[in-house]
Amino acid sequence: MSDAARAPVPEWMDRLRGQIGQVPPSWFSRFLPPEEGGRESAVLMLFGPDAAGGEDVVLTERAHTMRSHPGQVSFPGGSVDPEDDGPVSAALREAEEEVGLRSDGVEVVAKLPQLFLQPSQYVVTPVLAWWARQSPIGVQDTGEVARVVRAPLRELTDPARRFTVTHPSGYVGPGFEVDGLFVWGFTAGLLSKVLELAGLDREWDHTVRRPLPEWLRALGDGPPAQREVRRR
Numbered sequence: 001m002s003d004a005a006r007a008p009v010p011e012w013m014d015r016l017r018g019q020i021g022q023v024p025p026s027w028f029s030r031f032l033p034p035e036e037g038g039r040e041s042a043v044l045m046l047f048g049p050d051a052a053g054g055e056d057v058v059l060t061e062r063a064h065t066m067r068s069h070p071g072q073v074s075f076p077g078g079s080v081d082p083e084d085d086g087p088v089s090a091a092l093r094e095a096e097e098e099v100g101l102r103s104d105g106v107e108v109v110a111k112l113p114q115l116f117l118q119p120s121q122y123v124v125t126p127v128l129a130w131w132a133r134q135s136p137i138g139v140q141d142t143g144e145v146a147r148v149v150r151a152p153l154r155e156l157t158d159p160a161r162r163f164t165v166t167h168p169s170g171y172v173g174p175g176f177e178v179d180g181l182f183v184w185g186f187t188a189g190l191l192s193k194v195l196e197l198a199g200l201d202r203e204w205d206h207t208v209r210r211p212l213p214e215w216l217r218a219l220g221d222g223p224p225a226q227r228e229v230r231r232r
Helices: 011-020 087-099 185-197 214-220
Strands: 039-049 055-062 077-079 106-111 115-117 122-131 145-152 162-166 172-178 181-183 209-211
Touching: 011 106, 011 122, 011 185, 039 087, 039 185, 055 087, 055 181, 077 087, 087 106, 087 122, 087 145, 115 185, 122 185, 145 172, 145 181, 172 185, 181 185
Parallel strands: 039 122, 162 209
Antiparallel strands: 039 055, 039 077, 055 145, 106 122, 115 122, 162 172, 172 181
16 A cells, blocks of 8 residues: 555544643653563553544453453563663554554554552553554454454543443542443543543543442452553
């Protein structure tokens, strides 16, 4: 496919790129990397054009049999390995391994500030990217990924699909429901902040509260990493 066929970066992503440097890292999360550092990792926030003329974002549902974070909704990503050339390289590699993404069709737009998942000691770099030249994606390893979903932004920003998640631990944070996925914790918090900063957020009722579903609690009762989102 020629460069002329590459989908251009939408205006809101250009606006988002400019806004990222205008807010402090603490705006994304109150948990920031300590001076002694942690286990470096990265996630890929991959947005692309959808068939309806809008945009979507790639989400994965982790396999329910995994030892860590079973059944959780996440962005493709993982640890930065020694052979990786930093977090961007790691995020693209992990996306290839998890969903079969071809990196030659991806334009990296920006890196968000590093965030810290205290219980797991992960220092996470979210990598913002645009899927300019698309190719098929899907589950590559059923031992790691149960589903791959391209979640339309028009649905993620629908006030009827948004709510506040509560957990017996005292956790309170934003939640989304899309295509049968219950999105909460780190993923929902990061997605909520990005949509807000991009100017795509629509007013929704923060007083609508939903407890974490029993089936998710039964899988692992919510991994500690998912509790590290700013509380409202």
